[in-house]
Amino acid sequence: MKRLRETQLLGVGVMALLLGLVAAPTAQAAPAEAATGTAASECSGSWDGKTYWAKSPSGSNGGGYARTYWNSSTKRNCAKFWSSPYDGLASNIKLYLHDESGDYAADPPPEHPVNYHYYAGPLYTWFDATNECIHLSGSLVRSGVTYTLSTPDIRCG
Secondary structure (H helix, E strand, C coil): CHHHHHHHHHHHHHHHHHHCCCCCHHHCCCCHHHHHCCCCCCCCCEECCCCEEEECCCCCEEEEEEEEEEECCCCEEEEEEEEECCCCCCEEEEEEEECCCCCEEEECCCCCCCCCCCEEEEEECCCCCCCCCEEEEEEEEECCEEEEEECCCECCC
């Protein structure tokens, strides 16, 4: 599954580049939903009200947070990881969405590294996620400090 998923992401990324749909990393716009706290427009479905904070090396919350959304119509989860504060001063924001078998989706994809400053995602499950757990991991750098995101199994049904 990993090889197929990465190939699919590669194809989508190449097509987006050819069509001019990908902005330069430094031009990543600040979307309104993170500033207002409303649901991510790119993630359809409902937010469960939980926020997963990235941790500093000392273990304190900060640097950024992730949220997940469930779409009962499509049976898919969606995740997004924002810097906090939302000021564009974070760098190298990365998000991984893992399924129970260890397969994952990544933003930015490893074969197309991008230096995100505001957020990573949205990432969607590529399977019917009803009664299936996912977990998130990721990282970002702020003022030279690397903050790490790691959740337990979440959205398990």
